[in-house]
Amino acid sequence: MVTIKRLAKEAGVSFSTVAKALNNDETINIETRRRIQLLAKQLNYRPNILARGLRSRRTKTIGVILNDLQSPFYSEIYKAIGEILDHNGYTMFLADSKYDEKLEKENILSMIGLGVEGLIISSVSEMSDNIDFLLKSLVKTVFIDNRPNRSDINCVYVDHFVASSLATNYLISMGHKDILLLNGPKNLPSSCRYLEGYQKSLKEERLPFKEELVVYDSIGLEQSVNLMDQIFSGNHRIKPNAFSAIVTLSDVSAIGIYEASHKHRYSIPDTYSVVGYDNIFFTKYLNPALTTIHQPKEQTGSLAANMLLDSIMERGGDEVQVILSPILIERDSVKSIK
Amino acid sequence: MVTIKRLAKEAGVSFSTVAKALNNDETINIETRRRIQLLAKQLNYRPNILARGLRSRRTKTIGVILNDLQSPFYSEIYKAIGEILDHNGYTMFLADSKYDEKLEKENILSMIGLGVEGLIISSVSEMSDNIDFLLKSLVKTVFIDNRPNRSDINCVYVDHFVASSLATNYLISMGHKDILLLNGPKNLPSSCRYLEGYQKSLKEERLPFKEELVVYDSIGLEQSVNLMDQIFSGNHRIKPNAFSAIVTLSDVSAIGIYEASHKHRYSIPDTYSVVGYDNIFFTKYLNPALTTIHQPKEQTGSLAANMLLDSIMERGGDEVQVILSPILIERDSVKSIK
DNA sequence: AATCAATTGTTTAACGTTAACGAAAATTTG
DNA sequence: CAAATTTTCGTTAACGTTAAACAATTGATT
Structure with missing residues (x-):
């Protein structure tokens, strides 16, 4: 050497x-x-980065902790992060928290042990101890994908409340009244905002909010397939004829619906209309092309990376919260039943 | 701290x-x-991993250098790598070589500076200096996705030769005679094997090999869209009526074909049949569902990770070359024209 | 010619850990 | 009960880098 x-x-x-x-x-x-x-x-x-980092604390590395590395949604985000970091001579550590608070904590500690100068994290919970821990520690942090319940932080996220009400309003405008909400884990901040937006839209349109039409923990492909399989088989408290449309927290979940409905010979959008979330790159090539809510993923990543670098370089001053807007992308997975 | x-x-x-x-x-x-x-x-x-690594050389980290981090193909591979590493208390550094030999070298040097104990790499070239450099250095290495031209190495890859001949044979059996090969960069080992398999199948079936029906550098979505757009517009040396089927080096390229043909109002599979490669998870939900050659990606990743760990722990003896087999997945993007 | 400042290079002490070695206390042995 | 042994813990020196303090040489100024 x-x-x-x-x-x-x-x-x-x-x-x-x-x-x-x-x-x-x-x-x-x-x-x-x-x-x-x-x-x-x-x-x-x-x-030798180890020696340099040990002595000077400047390792030129930052940590990125995300809920699901494999999901194309997060892929696009950390791709954008990587680009910015590259241009600034930084390297990134990637870690997968798998939507698990304990694993998230583990990852945070690992990252600190690795000497990262900063952290970009899609925190699992809104008020996890992890957040306090992070803020007490010296690592600069940018929260993405959702917003912890405090103002003294850097974060960039899209407004999930607006997103789900966009989706729900659109379905209602197409004549749907019984809309299944395939939500994420209950403690997930984005799930909460998502539910609230859904409720708000129903209320605005004077439609009843039926608690039984909300189902949690359906993030990821397999979970979603399994869940819809149960519903379509009649082995679930929610019966197949209880709804005509579905709003999901992710495009990947929407694909799960495609899979299950295919198996049970239900047609989308003829039997069920579906609205996804994220607009990951291949959704327009699905059969049928997925109507979904677009999230500016690349922008999220590059903004977060730049914010973090600013914060590390001590340029830029106070903490900033950036809220990005979702956009409805109309395609072919929703049918009008008016 | x-x-x-x-x-x-x-x-x-x-x-x-x-x-x-x-x-x-x-x-x-x-x-x-x-x-x-x-x-x-x-x-x-x-x-503090920095201090530990500096002193003991055991950083419990390994580096993973891949050609395209964002592609779902590589995502699935490094996901599997991550799982194995996690179970063994290791962390991974991810780097994107973007199919570029110089960037690959940069990444290798960075990884060494970061003190990784081992490296998993999808090397861009078969006989790059980078490979010699790696073998001379002390870092244990496992090559994936393709095989450098030497026997004293650890590697795990699927046989691209078999893969492309599987695809080509299938198209021929469906009556296709003029088959466009959308190949990757010319220096890429997998591209070479892919071309050879394609040629072999043509020869076996006594069909002429037309050099002009091979086009390179079409890896990635955008490149593929642009290329097919040119062809379909008549602005390319290859004319739209010169072929009835397309073999690609990646499913992502195949999606590019979908996009371009959609724009030009060509129907798949009615006007053009398409066979992809990789079988990334959502291809069965495309419109039309993509006929493709399956690569055991998860197996590739976990095998590579285990091999590397074995090598690091000094258990296991000689270098091993693992060759995995591709499988044809018949779906709806190929039409019989017999 | 003596002084001072600038230029150029070296010495030294950290950073937090590991690991070889040394030393003290507790235990066993003859 | 002294000696030998074991158990338990402390000292010390690295690893490769950064950075502050220091030394030496040169050139300029009085």
Whole structure:
């Protein structure tokens, strides 16, 4: 392994001269600097991040903790984060919290142990101890995808309340009255906002809110398939004829509905209308093309990354909360029954 | 930040006693050990990986360098890698080489600087200098997705030659004679194997190999859309009526074909038949459901991770090459024209 | 010629951990 | 009961880097 000492020996100078030369320190003669920098390149020298981080606390790494790494939704977000970080010489650690608060805590501690300078996190809960813990610790943090219940934080998220009311309003305008809400885990902040938006739209249109038409914990493909399979089979408290449309918290869930309905020979949108959420890239190629609520994922990622870097570099001042707007994308998975 | 010294002060022992206690060293009284371990948990102590790695070279991290992080194909692979690593107390660094050899080299050097114990990499080229460099360095490496031209390495990949001949044979059996090959970058090992399999199938069936029906660099959604858009518009050396079927190197490319053909009002499979590659999870929900060649992605990831861990732990002996088999998945994007 | 400042380079001490070694206390042995 | 052994804990020196303090050489100024 080629270290600074090795370069020093090779170049015939002290190791700290090499260190300064590599950091382009003006107190080293420009020629010596050039000479050493060239040598470093020739020998494929790379600073040992461990040593640097240990000494200087500047590891040039940041941690990204998300609820589901595999989901294309989060993929697009961390793709955007990665781009920004790359341009700024930073590397990212990715971790999957699997919508689990304990795992999230584990990941946070790991990241701190790894010496990250900052963290971007889609926190599982709105008022988890993890959030307090994070704010007490010294790592700069940006919360994405949802908003913890406090104002002294950096965050960027889309308004889930608006999103679900957009979806619900649209279904109502198409004549649907019994709308199943396939919601996420109950403690998930986005689930709460989502439910509220759904309720608000029903209320506005003077439709009754039927608690029994809300079902939780259906995030992810498999869970969603299983759940809808139960419903379509009649093995669930919700019966197949109790609703004519479905609002989901994610496009992936919507695909689960496609799968289950396909199995039971129900047609979408003829029997059931479906509105997804996220607008992940392939939804327009589904059969039928999915009507969904678009989230600006790339923007979320790049904004979050830039905010974090600003915060790390001490540029930019106070904490900021950025709220992005969702957009309804009309396609073919909703049928008018007016 | 809570360190080993802090714990020592708190517990009234020397810092090295704490270190040993935390590593469950038998030479420390069981009671003292328990006491210190409890304290560590209470104070949310996490070992500083930087310091540990610097001193002991055991960072418990491995690097994963892939050609396209966002593609669901690679997502599924690194998801599987992550699962295995988690169970073994390892963390992973992810990096995107974007099918670029220079960026790949950059990433390799970064990973080494980060102190990874091993590397899983989908190398861009078959005989890149990067491979020699890696083998000369001390980092254990597993190559995935394709096979460098040497035998003294660990790798796991599916046989792209078999894959493309599976696809081509199938199309021929459905009566297609003019088959466009949407291949990846020319230097990509998988592209080479893919071309060879395609040629072999044509030859077997005594069909002429038309070089002009092979087009390169069409990996990724956008490139694929642009390319097909050109072809369908007549602005390409390949004319729209020169072929009746398309074989692609990735499902994502296949989606690009869907997009372009949709724009130009061509029907799949009525005007063009398409066979994808990878079988990423949502292809069966596309319109039309995509006929594709399945790659065992999860298996690839978990095998690679296990091989790497074996190699790191010095268990297991020689280098192994694992070749997995692709499977044809018949769906609705191919039409018989016999 | 003596002084001072600028220029260029070196010495040294951290950062938090591991691990080899040393030392003290507790226990066993003859 | 002294000596030998075991048990238990403390000392110390690395790992490769950064950064502050220090030293040496040169050039400019009085």
